[in-house]
Amino acid sequence: MTQLDMPAQAPVLTQDGRPLKASLSRALRREKLRAFVLILPLLAFVLLTFAAPIVDMLLRSVDNSIVPQTLPRTVVALELWDPQTDELPEEPAYAALVEDLREAVAQKMHTRLGSRLNYEQSGFSSLMRKSGRAVETISGSDVKGQLIAADSAWADPQIWRTLKLYSGTTTKGYFLSALDARQTLDGVEMLPEGERIYLMLFGRTLMMSLTITLLCALIGYPVAFLLAQLPMRTSNMLMILVLLPFWTSLLVRTSAWKVLLQQQGVINDMLVWIGLISDGNRLVMMNNATGTIIAMTHILLPFMILPLYSVMKTISPSYMRAARSLGANDWTAFWRIYFPQSVPGIGAGAVLVFILAIGYYITPELVGGTSGIFISNRIAYHISSSLNWGLAAALGALLLIAVLVLFYVYDKVVGIDNVKLG
Amino acid sequence: MKLATTLLATAALSLTSISVQAADLTIVSWGGAYSASQNNAYHKPFMAMKSGVNIINDESSNEAVAKLRAMNEAGNVTWDIVDVEGPDSQRLCDEGLAMEIDPAEWLAKAPDGTEAYVDFGPSMINKCFIPQIVFSTTFGYRTDVKEWNGAVPTSLCDIFDTAKFPGKRSLEKRPKKNIEWALLCDGVAKDDLYKVMSKPEGIQQALAKLDTIKKDVIWWSAGAETPQRLADGEAVIGSTYNGRLFSVIEEQKQPVAMLWDWQVFDFDGWIIPAGVKEDKLPLIKEYIQFATDTQRLADQAKYISYGPARASSQPLVGKHADLGIDMAPHMPTNPANQKNYLVNNIEWWADNQDEVEAAFQVWLAK
Structure with missing residues (x-):
C-alpha cells in the first residue's frame, strides 16, 4: 500500500542535475574499482600460486588425453570392434596401431603410454616397450600376424578391451581406483575385499585427525585458561614455553619423539628403571597409531592454545565476579558463564588443528609405522615414487571434498560465525 | 660521482657474476656421505683442473624422477647432471626425460685402451645410463644379542628364524627385494624367482612367508633408519645399503656386523636430463668424461664402500682416506661377499610394481 501512496516517480536529483541513484552508484563503482586495483596484486598472486595449481590438479585426476593423442588411428579403428566378444579386432586395427606406434616411438611417447595403461592392467609397460622396438621391422601385409609374433599379448582380447575402455580423453579410472573400485565392461565394481586400501586409509585419516583434535582441545584448554588468568609477566614467560616448540623445526620435534618413544628410548628406560615394567615387556609406543597421535598432538597443540588464549583474553573477569556475587559457586560460574564465551576459541582451534592434521604426512611417515600412516602418505608415494599423478590427484581431490563437506557440516552445526581468532 | 661509481661497480659485478654463471654446473645427488665422496673424488679435482667452473650440489636425487618430469612439462630444465639408481634411469630413458648417450663419444677408454662399454660391461643397463658404482642392499646384525647365546646369523633365511634369532627386524616398507628374499627362503630357486612371482599365488606365497615375521618387523622408508635402529638396539637385524652399514661398523665402531x-x-650412475641447454653440453661432457674415468671411479671407493662400475678400476681400489683400512673386503663386489647375490629384474618390476605395491600395502595394513 505504501508504495502506491508514494508521490509520482520523479527521481531525486543531485546538484548537477543527475539522478541521485546513478550518481551514487557511479561514485561507488569508482570506489570499488580503486579497492579492486589495490587487491589486484594479491588476487593475481593467489590465483597463480593457489587456485591454478588446484585446478590443474583436479584436471589431472580425470585427464586421459595421452591415449587418444598417442593412438588416434587405433581409437577410431576400435570403434567398430565389440569388446564383449572374445574375438580379436580385425587387421585394420592392428595396422592403425602399428602406424600410431611408429609416430609415438619417434616422440618417445609409447613408453609413457605404457606407464599410463599399466596402472589399469599390469604388463602394458613392457608390452609397449617391446612393441615400440618391433614396429620398425613390421612391413607389408598381415600386420596382425607380425605384431602378435612380436608379442603374443596382442592376441589377448583383454589387452584390447583395456585399450578400448580407456580410449576417451577423460577417464573415471583414477577416481574409481581412489575409491577401491574399477571399471569393467559391465560397469563399475568394487575391488575384492583383500585389495581395498584407500577407503580404509581415508577413514583412518579422519578418525585419527578427530582424535588428535579432541586431545588438543582437552590438553590445550587448561593451558590456555591458565595463561589467560595469570598476571601478564608470568603468562608471557609461560607463553614462550608454548611458542618455543612452535618455532622449532617439525623434523626436529618428530625426531625428538622418536628418541623418547622407541622401545630402547627414554620413556621405556625410565619405566624399566623405576620397576614399573620389566625389561622384556617394554611398551610399544611408536611405529603404530599411538606414535602418530602422541607426536601430532604435541606438534599441533600450539594451534589450539593460541586461538583459545586470544579469545579467553577478551573475556572480562567481571562476568565471573558478577556470577559469584549472585551466588554461583566456582564450577557453576565457570561452566555457565566462562565456558560458553570461550567456545568460539575452541571452534577456531579445532578447525585449524583438524585441517592441518588431515593433510599431515611427515610425522606419520616417521613415527607411524604401518598402522599410523595417513592417506597423504599414499598421495606422496604416488607423486614422487610411483609417478601415478592421476591417482594422486584423484586422492587429493577426494581429500579436498571431504574437508569441504566437513567444513559445511561444521558451519551447519556450530556456525562459522561462531569461530573467533581473538 | 660517488653514485655513478657505485652503479658502475655493481654493473661490473653483475657482469662478472653472469660470466661465472655460464660455467656453473648443477649436479644432483643423494646428499650425506655419498655426495661427500663424489665431492672429494670428482668435484674438487675437476674444479681444480678447470678454473672458473663452479659445481653446485643439489641433494634432490630422492625425488629426481618426479622433479625431472615436472621440469620437462614446464619446459624449464635447471639441472645439468643427475645421479639416479638403475631402475629410475630406465624409467627416465623410457619416457624421454634423459638423453641417450654414445659411450664411445662420452666415456673415456680404460688405461689399456679397452673401449668404455666393454670396461663398464653389464652395468650399462640402458642407453641413457652412465654407471658409477655398484651398491647392494644387504643385512647388518648386532653382535651382542644375549638371547642368541653366541650364535650369529650366517644365511639370509636366519632373518625368518625368530626362534633362534629373536628380536626386531628392520625391513624396507616396499615389496621389492623383500618379496624375492621371502621366496628364496621359502624354497624357490634363484632362477625361478620371477617365474613364480608372475603368478598371482607367487606374491601371496611371499607375503605368507613374510607373515611369519610380520609382528617382529619395524619398517623403514629412509636408508638411514636401519643403521640408527641397530645402533640404538631398537632392532637386532635389518636391511639397508651396504655403505650405510660400513659407516656404522667401521666409522662409528658400533657392535654390528655384515651379513x-x-x-x-x-647400479647407481649419472643421467643427463633431456632438454639441457645446448651451450652447456661441452662442459657436461667434459665433466662426465673426467668423473667416470678409471682413476676417478677408483678414488671414490676411498671415501665410501661402494664398488666402482668399471672393471679396470677394481685393482686400483686402495685404502680408506681417513681410516686407512683396506677397502676391497668391504666392497659388495668382493668375491667372498658375493657367493650368493641377486639382481632385480628391472623390466619385471616396471610391469608389476603398481599391482604388487598395492597388494603389499594391503598386506601391511592387515
Whole structure:
C-alpha cells in the first residue's frame, strides 16, 4: 500500500542535475574499482600460486588425453570392434596401431603410454616397450600376424578391451581406483575385499585427525585458561614455553619423539628403571597409531592454545565476579558463564588443528609405522615414487571434498560465525 | 660521482657474476656421505683442473624422477647432471626425460685402451645410463644379542628364524627385494624367482612367508633408519645399503656386523636430463668424461664402500682416506661377499610394481 501512496516517480536529483541513484552508484563503482586495483596484486598472486595449481590438479585426476593423442588411428579403428566378444579386432586395427606406434616411438611417447595403461592392467609397460622396438621391422601385409609374433599379448582380447575402455580423453579410472573400485565392461565394481586400501586409509585419516583434535582441545584448554588468568609477566614467560616448540623445526620435534618413544628410548628406560615394567615387556609406543597421535598432538597443540588464549583474553573477569556475587559457586560460574564465551576459541582451534592434521604426512611417515600412516602418505608415494599423478590427484581431490563437506557440516552445526581468532 | 661509481661497480659485478654463471654446473645427488665422496673424488679435482667452473650440489636425487618430469612439462630444465639408481634411469630413458648417450663419444677408454662399454660391461643397463658404482642392499646384525647365546646369523633365511634369532627386524616398507628374499627362503630357486612371482599365488606365497615375521618387523622408508635402529638396539637385524652399514661398523665402531648372503645388487650412475641447454653440453661432457674415468671411479671407493662400475678400476681400489683400512673386503663386489647375490629384474618390476605395491600395502595394513 505504501508504495502506491508514494508521490509520482520523479527521481531525486543531485546538484548537477543527475539522478541521485546513478550518481551514487557511479561514485561507488569508482570506489570499488580503486579497492579492486589495490587487491589486484594479491588476487593475481593467489590465483597463480593457489587456485591454478588446484585446478590443474583436479584436471589431472580425470585427464586421459595421452591415449587418444598417442593412438588416434587405433581409437577410431576400435570403434567398430565389440569388446564383449572374445574375438580379436580385425587387421585394420592392428595396422592403425602399428602406424600410431611408429609416430609415438619417434616422440618417445609409447613408453609413457605404457606407464599410463599399466596402472589399469599390469604388463602394458613392457608390452609397449617391446612393441615400440618391433614396429620398425613390421612391413607389408598381415600386420596382425607380425605384431602378435612380436608379442603374443596382442592376441589377448583383454589387452584390447583395456585399450578400448580407456580410449576417451577423460577417464573415471583414477577416481574409481581412489575409491577401491574399477571399471569393467559391465560397469563399475568394487575391488575384492583383500585389495581395498584407500577407503580404509581415508577413514583412518579422519578418525585419527578427530582424535588428535579432541586431545588438543582437552590438553590445550587448561593451558590456555591458565595463561589467560595469570598476571601478564608470568603468562608471557609461560607463553614462550608454548611458542618455543612452535618455532622449532617439525623434523626436529618428530625426531625428538622418536628418541623418547622407541622401545630402547627414554620413556621405556625410565619405566624399566623405576620397576614399573620389566625389561622384556617394554611398551610399544611408536611405529603404530599411538606414535602418530602422541607426536601430532604435541606438534599441533600450539594451534589450539593460541586461538583459545586470544579469545579467553577478551573475556572480562567481571562476568565471573558478577556470577559469584549472585551466588554461583566456582564450577557453576565457570561452566555457565566462562565456558560458553570461550567456545568460539575452541571452534577456531579445532578447525585449524583438524585441517592441518588431515593433510599431515611427515610425522606419520616417521613415527607411524604401518598402522599410523595417513592417506597423504599414499598421495606422496604416488607423486614422487610411483609417478601415478592421476591417482594422486584423484586422492587429493577426494581429500579436498571431504574437508569441504566437513567444513559445511561444521558451519551447519556450530556456525562459522561462531569461530573467533581473538 | 660517488653514485655513478657505485652503479658502475655493481654493473661490473653483475657482469662478472653472469660470466661465472655460464660455467656453473648443477649436479644432483643423494646428499650425506655419498655426495661427500663424489665431492672429494670428482668435484674438487675437476674444479681444480678447470678454473672458473663452479659445481653446485643439489641433494634432490630422492625425488629426481618426479622433479625431472615436472621440469620437462614446464619446459624449464635447471639441472645439468643427475645421479639416479638403475631402475629410475630406465624409467627416465623410457619416457624421454634423459638423453641417450654414445659411450664411445662420452666415456673415456680404460688405461689399456679397452673401449668404455666393454670396461663398464653389464652395468650399462640402458642407453641413457652412465654407471658409477655398484651398491647392494644387504643385512647388518648386532653382535651382542644375549638371547642368541653366541650364535650369529650366517644365511639370509636366519632373518625368518625368530626362534633362534629373536628380536626386531628392520625391513624396507616396499615389496621389492623383500618379496624375492621371502621366496628364496621359502624354497624357490634363484632362477625361478620371477617365474613364480608372475603368478598371482607367487606374491601371496611371499607375503605368507613374510607373515611369519610380520609382528617382529619395524619398517623403514629412509636408508638411514636401519643403521640408527641397530645402533640404538631398537632392532637386532635389518636391511639397508651396504655403505650405510660400513659407516656404522667401521666409522662409528658400533657392535654390528655384515651379513652378505643374497645381497641385492643395484647400479647407481649419472643421467643427463633431456632438454639441457645446448651451450652447456661441452662442459657436461667434459665433466662426465673426467668423473667416470678409471682413476676417478677408483678414488671414490676411498671415501665410501661402494664398488666402482668399471672393471679396470677394481685393482686400483686402495685404502680408506681417513681410516686407512683396506677397502676391497668391504666392497659388495668382493668375491667372498658375493657367493650368493641377486639382481632385480628391472623390466619385471616396471610391469608389476603398481599391482604388487598395492597388494603389499594391503598386506601391511592387515
